[in-house]
Amino acid sequence: MNGNDGRGTSSRRISYSDLEKRQLVRGAKPGNRFVRVQPSQEFYRTGPGWLVPRPDVVEPKGLLGRLRRLIVGRPIPSALEVHERLNKIKGLAVLSSDAISSVAYGPEATMRILITAGLAYLSFTWPIAIAIALLIAIVAFSYRQTIKAYPSGGGSYIVASENLGPIPGLVAASSLLFDYILTVAVSIASGTAAITSLFPRLLPYTVEITVAAILFIMIVNLRGIRESGTVFTLPPYVFIVSVYVTILVGLYKLTLGGGIHYTPPPSAVHPGGRQFGLLLLLAAFSEGCSAMTGTEAIANGVPAFKPPEWRNARTTMSWMAIILATLVLGVGFLATHMHVLPATDETVLSQIGRSIFGPGPMWWVLQVSTALILVLAATTAFMDFPRLMSILAKDRYAPRVFQYRGDRLAFTSGIIALSVVAIVLELVFKGSVEKLIPLYAVGVFTSFTLSQAGMVVHWRRERERGWRRSAIINGVGAVITGIVTLIIGITKFTHGAWLVIVLVPVAVLTLWAIHKHYVRLETTRKTEIPMDPQQIRLRAVVPIRDLGVQAKQAVAFAQAITRQNAQVVAVHVEDDPQEAEELRKAWYRWNPEVELLIIESPYRSLLRPLLAYISALKETYPDDTVVVVLPEFVPSHWWEQLLHNQTALRIKAALLFYPGVVVANVPYHLEK
C-alpha cells in the first residue's frame, strides 16, 4: 500500500530510489560495500540486513516478460510511485464522475417504470427527481461527518467493521464489491447507449462494444493511471457544463422562447396498462436511486486531497452533492415537461439534447461527453474494486494474490477479476442498461446504511464536543438510507435484486471462510519437524534406478547432510531382477558404507513399494525426520523430457502428503 511512508519510518535505510538518484546502483561506490556476494556486483547493503538488487538483474525477462511489457509497459519501481495530491477542482473531477455520470441513466430508469402504468404517470418523474435530490442532500450531509471523523479515508467497510464489528463490515464490503462490478457494467452499457444514440447503425454491436470497452479500460488500468491526469479532469466538467447548458436552454425555450418541438423516436416505448399505485411509484423511485451510486467515493478518498484533507474533501462533497442534485432536478423537469418518452434505441438525455439543440454539434458534445464521463465512472470502479480487495486481503479476508501490486503498481489480480465478472454481466444481460439497473443500488444503499449506522456508534463512543448533533445527522441518514434499501430490495426483488440479496450473504460467508483458514494457519503451533535443530534426527532415503552420476551425487548429498552413513539408505525398486542383481554388485564395489535396499515390486510399480517403504520407515522412527533425496534429471531440450518417465515428479507429488517427510531434489543438468 503506502510504500513511501514505510520507507520514511526506517531511517537506517536508504531507499532504492535514493540509490538510483545517487547512481549507486549501476556500479560499486565507496561506502556501499557488498554483502556476502562479493564478485557479482548485484546487491547493495542499504542497512544491516537490507539488500537492494541492481535493477537489471531483477527486471522481468523471457518471452512472458516481453509480452507483458508489450501490453502493460515497462515495470515501474515502487520508489517511483507518485503520490500527487488533488486540489478541489481535480478532486471533484476524479472522485465524483461515478456519482455525477449517474444522471445519464437515473431519471430514465424512473421513467421506464412509470410508463408501464401509462403516459399520464410520466409526470411523476419530476416529483421523484425532487425526492432523490433530497436524498442526495441527506446522504451527502451525513457523509460530511464521516469525512471529518475518518480523514484517513472512511470507506463503508472500514467504518462498518470498526464500529459495528466484522460481519457488518463484510456485508458492507461485499455490497460495495458488487456495486463496483455493476458500476462498470452499467456505466459501460449506458456509455455505449450514448454512442449508439448518435450512430444507430452501431446498435447491433452493442455487446461487442461493451466488451471491447471493458478490455480497453482493463489494459489502461493494468498500465496504471495517474488519477490526477487531465484526461480525468476535463470530461467531467465538459459533461457537467453541457448538461447545465442543455437544462438552461431547455428551461428558456419552455418558458419564454415558444416551447420545444419534441418528436418521439420510432423506437419509443409503448405505454403499458399496469395498475398504478404506491408500489409502482416506489419502484420508479428505487430505479431513480441508481442516480446516487458513487456518492461515497469522496469519503473514501479523503487522503488523496491536498491538506487540509478533510476540509477540502468536505467542500468537494458539498459541491458534488449540489451539482448532482441540480442535474437530477433539471433533467427530471425537462423530461417531464417535454413529455419525453423512454425509447429502446435512444437515451432520454440524448432525446432531450436532440430536441433542444437539434442534431447539431451541441448534441454531439453532450453525447460524447456523456460517453466519456461514463467510461471514467467505470475507471474509478476499476480503482476502487482492487483497492478494497487489497484491503480485504491485508485483513486476510481475500486470497493473498489480491494484496500484491503488479509491474505497474496496479493491483493486477483485482483488475482482472473485475473485468472478467463485468464482461460476463454484459454478455448475460446483452449490454442492456434497462436489464442491469435493477441489480444496482441495493448494494450501494446497504453500504450507505451500514456506514451511517457505524458513524452513529462511532460518535456515541467518542463523545467529542457536539457528538450528539453529528450522531443525529448520521442517524437520520442511516434510517432514511435504511428505509430506501428496504424499498429497493422489495420493489426490485423480482426484477433481479434478489440475485444481489442472495449473493451478498454468499460473498460474506466466503470471505469469512477464507479468513478462518488464514487465521487457523497463522495461529497453529503444531510442527512436523522439531523446532530445535539439536533435536532433529535425519534419515535419508535415496531412490535410485542405476549407478549414474545423478544417483552418486544424491547419495553423496545424503551422506553430507546426515553425518552417519547408517542413517542413509539407497532404495532401488526392482523392475528386472537381473539388472537389480548387477546393480547390487556394482553398488558394493562403489560405496560399501551405504546400504542399498532392493525392493521387489510384485506389480512392477516403481512408486508404490517406495512409498510403502517410506511410510513404514516413518512409522518405525516417528521422531526422526525422513529426507527423501531425489536425483532429478533436468534435460537440456524439451523433447528429452519425454524420454524420462517422470518418476521423480510423481514421487514428489505423492510425498507431498506425507507429514514430516522432507523431499530434497538433487538436480542433474545435461549440458547442451
Added chain:
Amino acid sequence: MNGNDGRGTSSRRISYSDLEKRQLVRGAKPGNRFVRVQPSQEFYRTGPGWLVPRPDVVEPKGLLGRLRRLIVGRPIPSALEVHERLNKIKGLAVLSSDAISSVAYGPEATMRILITAGLAYLSFTWPIAIAIALLIAIVAFSYRQTIKAYPSGGGSYIVASENLGPIPGLVAASSLLFDYILTVAVSIASGTAAITSLFPRLLPYTVEITVAAILFIMIVNLRGIRESGTVFTLPPYVFIVSVYVTILVGLYKLTLGGGIHYTPPPSAVHPGGRQFGLLLLLAAFSEGCSAMTGTEAIANGVPAFKPPEWRNARTTMSWMAIILATLVLGVGFLATHMHVLPATDETVLSQIGRSIFGPGPMWWVLQVSTALILVLAATTAFMDFPRLMSILAKDRYAPRVFQYRGDRLAFTSGIIALSVVAIVLELVFKGSVEKLIPLYAVGVFTSFTLSQAGMVVHWRRERERGWRRSAIINGVGAVITGIVTLIIGITKFTHGAWLVIVLVPVAVLTLWAIHKHYVRLETTRKTEIPMDPQQIRLRAVVPIRDLGVQAKQAVAFAQAITRQNAQVVAVHVEDDPQEAEELRKAWYRWNPEVELLIIESPYRSLLRPLLAYISALKETYPDDTVVVVLPEFVPSHWWEQLLHNQTALRIKAALLFYPGVVVANVPYHLEK
C-alpha cells in the same frame, strides 16, 4: 522381460511367489525377520538387502486405481506370470493367423489393380497368385534357416542389427513397427468389410466399427491375454477349413457339377480403360504381396514352442507356408475362373462364398470366421509391436516407458501407442482396405530382405558345417525379397508407399537420436555436487514470508543439515517495508543466531530478487552446494490451494535450471 529366469539365477533369494505359497506374506513367521521396519509388518527380507513388500500395501489404490482395475482388472504379480509353451497345433493357430488371414484381402487387392485395365486382364489374377505362392515358399524356406540359427527368436531387428550393424537393425525395426501398425489397421478394416458384406446395412458405420474394434482389442490386450487360450486356437482352424471347403466345392462345381452361377453385386467396380503393361502387372503383383504379411511371426516366436523349440517352429513354419500358399492359389483360381468382379460393398471372398453356397449358413461361417481371424491377426500385432518397442527400449533406442509392464504384465504404453496410431489411420483412410493396402507390404518386405541378408552374413561368420548351402538359401531369399521390395516401392510409390518410404528414415533418425541421448546420459561423468561427502560444503537459503510455523520448521531443518548457523541465511523478499521491518524485529527476538536478509523488490516481484540472490550466492561460492530450503504449505482442502499464490512451486520450477542448487521442500500440513 524374462522375469522368472532372473529369479532363477539369484539363488540367495526366495521369490515373491514362494513367499505367497508359504503364506509368509500375510503375517510374520519365524525365520523371516523384518528389516529396519519393525512395528509395521510390511516388508520381508528375502536375502541380504532384498525386501518383499506385503502385497496389500503396494496394490494400486485410490480412484484411479479402482478405475483402472475396473477396465483392466486386478493387477497380476510378476511371479504369477505364465510361460505356457505352445505345441505345433496351437503354435500354428497363434503365430500364423496374421499371415493366413491375409488371404482375405491379398488376392482381392491384385484384382482391384487389374480391373483398372479392363475385364479381360482379371485373368492375370491366377498367374500372379502362382507367383506369390512361389514367393511364400522361398521366404518360408529361407526363414527355416533363421529359426535354426536363432532358437531364442530371430526377429528381423535382432538378426539385422547383430549381423549388419545398428542402422540396418533400426531400419528393420522401424519398418516392422509400421508393418504392425498397418496390420492392425488393414486387418480390422478388412474384418469390418467381411461383416458389412454380411450386413450391408452396417456399411455407413464402417469407421465407427473399426475404431470400436481397435479400442476393444486394446482393452483386451491391456488386460493381458494368454496366447495359448482356445479363443486363439479355434477361429484360425475354422477359417482355414471353411476356405478349403469353399475352394474344393468351388472346384467341384466348376469342373464336374455344372458350373457356378455368379451374379456380380450392384456395387461391382466398373472396368477401367488403363493402358495394360508390365508396370500395371507388377503393381497388381505388389498389391497381392500384402498376402504375405506376418510370415515372420513364427521365426520371432521360436522360444514360445515346446522343446525341441527350433524343430517344432520349423515344422509349423512349413505348415503355415503350405496352407497360405494353397489358400492363395485356390482363391486366385476361383476368382479368375468364376470371373468375380471386385466390388465396393462386398469382398471377393464373400462373393465367392455366396455364389458357391448361396446366402446360407456355410457363407455365414466363412464370413464370421474371416472376421474373427482378422481380429486375431490384429491381436498378434498388438503383442508384437509392444514387445519390439520394449526390446528397443531395453537397447535404449525407445523411451524408457515402453520397457515397463503394466498391472497385467502387458506393455501398457506400447499397446496404447499402437491403438492411437491405428485409430488415426482408420479415421484418415475412412477404414477402407483399398486405400490402406498401398502403405502395406513395403515395410514387411524391407524387414524380410534385411533379415535374410543378415542371415547370409551370419552364415559366413559362423562357417558351420554346410553353411554355404544355408547362405545360398538365405541369399536367394534376400535377393528376391529385395527385388520385390523395390517393385513394391516403385509401383506403389504414388499410391501411398512414399509415406512409409519417408517415415522409415524419420523413425530411424528418431530412434538414433534417443539412443544418443541415453548413451550421453549414461557415459557422462561431470558432476554438480562433489561425489565425496567430505568435500560437500552446504549453504542453506530459507525463503520466508512470515514467522509462521512453516518458516520456523524450515529454518530448524536448514540448521540441522548445515551444522554451522553461519551457513544458513533466511531471505525475505520485501513487499511492504513496514511488514518487513516488523518481521526483522520479530526474527531477532526469535532466533538471533541465524541471519535474516531482507531484499527490496523494486518491481514487487517475489521471485526475481530471490533468484538473483541465489545465483549471486552461487557465483560467490562456486564450490559450495546451495540448498534452498522451501517451507511448503500443504492444504487439506483443494480450494485452500487458491488461497496461497504458489510461490513455492514457482521457485522450485525456476531453480530446476540452476546447476548445483538443491531444493529441499519442508512440508507443512494443515490438519483437517
